[in-house]
Structures are given as structure tokens and as C-alpha cells.
Amino acid sequence: MKSLKNRLKFHKKYEGKKYGRLTVIGVYGFNKYGAIGTFSCECGNIKEIQLTSVTGGDTTSCGCYFSERLAKRNRRYEDVNLIKTKEYLTWNYAKSRCKRGMYKKKGIKMCESWLNSFEAFYEDMGDAPSKKTFHRKNR
Numbered sequence: 001m002k003s004l005k006n007r008l009k010f011h012k013k014y015e016g017k018k019y020g021r022l023t024v025i026g027v028y029g030f031n032k033y034g035a036i037g038t039f040s041c042e043c044g045n046i047k048e049i050q051l052t053s054v055t056g057g058d059t060t061s062c063g064c065y066f067s068e069r070l071a072k073r074n075r076r077y078e079d080v081n082l083i084k085t086k087e088y089l090t091w092n093y094a095k096s097r098c099k100r101g102m103y104k105k106k107g108i109k110m111c112e113s114w115l116n117s118f119e120a121f122y123e124d125m126g127d128a129p130s131k132k133t134f135h136r137k138n139r
Contacts, residue, residue, distance in 0.1 A: 019060065020061055021042040022061060025046070028048075041061055043061070045062040045064065047062040087127065091121045091122070
């Protein structure tokens with residue numbers, strides 16, 4: 001078995017290399033799973049991560065990428081009360097009807113812009129009138 005000094009020397013070849021958003025600062029030790037490295041992330045964070053996790057592509061950031069994706073997804077519907085509105089419920093229900101069941105069997109589809117965006121649906125339809133429902137033409 002290689003000495004610790006030789007093992008660390010072997011892992012020096014990773015220093016300065018970039019994997020996703022992470023740059024290897026150095027390899028400082030080992031645990032039962034392998035080498036542990038110190039990484040600098042593009043966002044400025046410094047993190048200690050299993051080297052094989054980074055070089056194998058399982059870890060690509062310090063966690064900032066996941067946080068950014070989550071924030072972006074949540075930003076689509078910033079107002080939590082939006083999902084309780086009649087307009088949003090109508091859009092969501094119409095979308096689900098077109099994706100399965102009798103509507104799907106008959107080939108009835110929702111236009112792409114509406115399917116991918118509540119905002120596009122709302123821009124076209126506006127506020128829902130009271131005591132009215134939303135249906136396709138030629139029922």
C-alpha cells in the first residue's frame with residue numbers, strides 16, 4: 001500500500017482542474033471512500049468534498065446550483081396564493097384533462113404556449129367571469 005505522502009503526491013495532478021462549477025484547490029487527506037479535496041466554487045464558497053464524487057460528475061457545485069434551480073422554479077409562481085385562484089385552478093385542470101383520459105384519446109390538445117405557461121394562459125383569457133366554467137368548443 002502506498003504511503004500517505006505518495007498518495008497525496010499522486011493526487012496533486014488534480015490541483016487547478018475544473019469540474020462543473022468546482023475548481024480543485026488541493027487534496028488533503030483520505031477516508032475509507034478515497035481522497036478528500038478542497039474545492040472552490042464559482043459562487044465563492046469553499047467546500048471539502050470526496051474527490052471521486054466530483055471527478056465522476058456526481059457533484060458539480062457546492063450546492064448553489066441546486067439552490068438556483070429551486071429558486072427559479074419557485075419564482076415561476078411567486079405568489080403562493082396564485083395557486084388558489086380560479087384562473088390558476090382552471091388552467092391546471094384544463095392542462096391535466098388534455099394530458100390524459102378522453103381528451104387525450106380524442107387528440108384534443110392545449111396549445112404549447114398555454115401548456116408551458118400560466119402567464120400566457122392568463123394573458124389570453126384574463127380574469128375568470130363569475131359563475132362560468134371553462135370548456136373546449138363544440139362540446
